Amino acid sequence: MRHLLTTKGLDRDTAIGILDVAEEMAEASARTVKKLPTLRGKTVVNLFFEDSTRTRISFEAAAKRLSADVINFAAKGSSVSKGESLKDTAQTLAAIGADAVVIRHPASGAPTVLARSGWIDAGIINAGDGTHEHPTQALLDAFTIRRRLHGDASRGKGLDGVTVTIVGDIVHSRVARSNVWLLTALGAVITLIAPATLLPIGVGHWPVAVGHSLDRALETNPDVVMMLRIQSERMQASFFPNAREYSRQWGLDDERMARLYPTTIVMHPGPINRGLEISSAAADSAQSTVLEQVTNGVSVRMAVLYLLLSGEREGLA
Amino acid sequence: MPPRTVLQQTDITRALTRISHEILESNRGPEKLVILGIPTRGVILADRIAGMISDFSGQNVPVGSIDVTLFRDDLAQNPTRSPAPTRIPAGGIDGKTVVLVDDVLFSGRTIRAALDAVGAIGRPHSVRLAVLIDRGHRELPIRPDFVGKNLPSALGERINVRLVESDGDEFVTIEESA
Numbered sequence: 365m366r367h368l369l370t371t372k373g374l375d376r377d378t379a380i381g382i383l384d385v386a387e388e389m390a391e392a393s394a395r396t397v398k399k400l401p402t403l404r405g406k407t408v409v410n411l412f413f414e415d416s417t418r419t420r421i422s423f424e425a426a427a428k429r430l431s432a433d434v435i436n437f438a439a440k441g442s443s444v445s446k447g448e449s450l451k452d453t454a455q456t457l458a459a460i461g462a463d464a465v466v467i468r469h470p471a472s473g474a475p476t477v478l479a480r481s482g483w484i485d486a487g488i489i490n491a492g493d494g495t496h497e498h499p500t501q502a503l504l505d506a507f508t509i510r511r512r513l514h515g516d517a518s519r520g521k522g523l524d525g526v527t528v529t530i531v532g533d534i535v536h537s538r539v540a541r542s543n544v545w546l547l548t549a550l551g552a553v554i555t556l557i558a559p560a561t562l563l564p565i566g567v568g569h570w571p572v573a574v575g576h577s578l579d580r581a582l583e584t585n586p587d588v589v590m591m592l593r594i595q596s597e598r599m600q601a602s603f604f605p606n607a608r609e610y611s612r613q614w615g616l617d618d619e620r621m622a623r624l625y626p627t628t629i630v631m632h633p634g635p636i637n638r639g640l641e642i643s644s645a646a647a648d649s650a651q652s653t654v655l656e657q658v659t660n661g662v663s664v665r666m667a668v669l670y671l672l673l674s675g676e677r678e679g680l681a
Numbered sequence: 682m683p684p685r686t687v688l689q690q691t692d693i694t695r696a697l698t699r700i701s702h703e704i705l706e707s708n709r710g711p712e713k714l715v716i717l718g719i720p721t722r723g724v725i726l727a728d729r730i731a732g733m734i735s736d737f738s739g740q741n742v743p744v745g746s747i748d749v750t751l752f753r754d755d756l757a758q759n760p761t762r763s764p765a766p767t768r769i770p771a772g773g774i775d776g777k778t779v780v781l782v783d784d785v786l787f788s789g790r791t792i793r794a795a796l797d798a799v800g801a802i803g804r805p806h807s808v809r810l811a812v813l814i815d816r817g818h819r820e821l822p823i824r825p826d827f828v829g830k831n832l833p834s835a836l837g838e839r840i841n842v843r844l845v846e847s848d849g850d851e852f853v854t855i856e857e858s859a
Contacts, residue, residue: 365761381763384763385763385764387766388748388751388764388765388766388767391766391767392751392767392801395801395802396801396802396803397800397801397802399801400751400752400801401751401752401797402751402752402756430751519766670751670761671761674756674757674761675756675757675759675760675761675762676757676758676759676760
């Protein structure tokens with residue numbers, strides 16, 4: 365693997381391969397000595413043009429556990445605020461000798477620009493670009509679902525026939541997009557539930573079923589319910605009348621939670637708007653994987669860094 | 682030159698039987714033994730050796746596998762490889778005598794990586810090494826404690842180990858590399 369920019373076009377075997385490597389990383393993370401010498405001498409730059417808690421520390425923990433050197437770069441407080449362009453920033457990182465760049469950017473496609481520009485030779489990992497994709501989040505979600513369903517026997521398995529209902533702000537969600545492509549490739553069956561205003565144009569061409577009623581979707585007893593965050597920072601217009609109405613129609617509240625099958629997995633990529641898209645009781649219940657997702661995120665990102673940075677350098681993809 | 686068979690199935694079984702007895706003898710019994718195979722074929726051999734030791738001593742000997750991929754020093758020189766599962770028996774390895782098992786001992790670099798991997802898991806009392814074939818050409822100060830067969834080879838030659846569990850057939854051949 366040269367870069368990880370999108371889950372679109374990731375084939376089933378490659379995806380299962382990444383998840384299987386993540387299993388070994390999870391196993392290594394359970395040892396007394398968590399550090400592996402694997403990426404000694406490699407430099408990983410976390411290039412974050414947008415705020416993040418879990419993704420950034422997750423990538424940092426992953427790189428450090430593999431003994432890579434980590435440089436954290438936040439656009440705030442850097443020369444970006446003086447007007448430095450992505451090109452100049454990239455060339456600076458290349459001059460420092462970065463082997464991999466983990467980039468989060470508010471503009472969809474920024475990681476792809478970086479990967480194709482020739483400004484820098486490093487492997488590029490998309491850690492969330494605008495409303496486009498967030499591939500490692502989808503991988504950790506798939507990993508979490510697989511672990512919950514198969515436990516220690518997860519290796520080599522896909523998600524065939526697993527029903528996943530993704531609820532909420534689809535239009536702004538890079539998590540939803542990455543999950544649609546990845547989970548579908550792994551054999552899962554996806555339903556998107558959202559008010560019509562929060563569904564993207566062209567969703568009819570996605571390999572998913574689309575509905576507007578959360579209650580009707582829950583009647584089908586899906587294996588997984590994935591609640592998305594309402595991204596107020598990306599909402600310039602009003603997409604629904606008010607928070608209370610959204611919560612009543614599309615929130616996973618205590619009453620809906622009580623109706624769920626006891627085996628249904630409740631997921632949320634975080635950060636959570638408690639009481640808006642998911643109630644505190646639902647987010648903290650035993651069926652919720654919110655914190656497991658964070659733990660698994662480190663293993664999955666270790667796997668991605670390993671696959672990108674170990675081995676002979678492949679030619680430009 | 683066609684591949685030359687150096688060990689048949691019966692020879693392999695005989696060698697493993699002898700190694701199992703030698704491990705028991707040097708350890709003065711099966712106490713505190715942990716047998717760890719190095720993937721892929723080392724795991725199969727470890728399972729067999731642990732089974733034999735258990736049979737001979739009437740006591741169950743813990744067996745597992747230890748992947749060394751993430752500890753290798755030649756990752757940058759080869760295509761990316763996927764790590765194999767590491768399974769450590771429930772009792773752990775602290776204070777135990779760990780016997781590492783691999784099919785062919787060559788440069789010694791795999792064993793160097795395995796020693797690091799063992800160190801990340803715990804602190805055994807001692808670590809021993811059992812190999813089916815020792816083909817020489819060591820690049821590190823590492824030597825095996827139990828050897829199935831010493832097979833002097835030229836650097837360019839290939840040693841192929843085939844086992845029933847992984848390959849459906851069982852033999853060891855040596856051939857000139859293409």
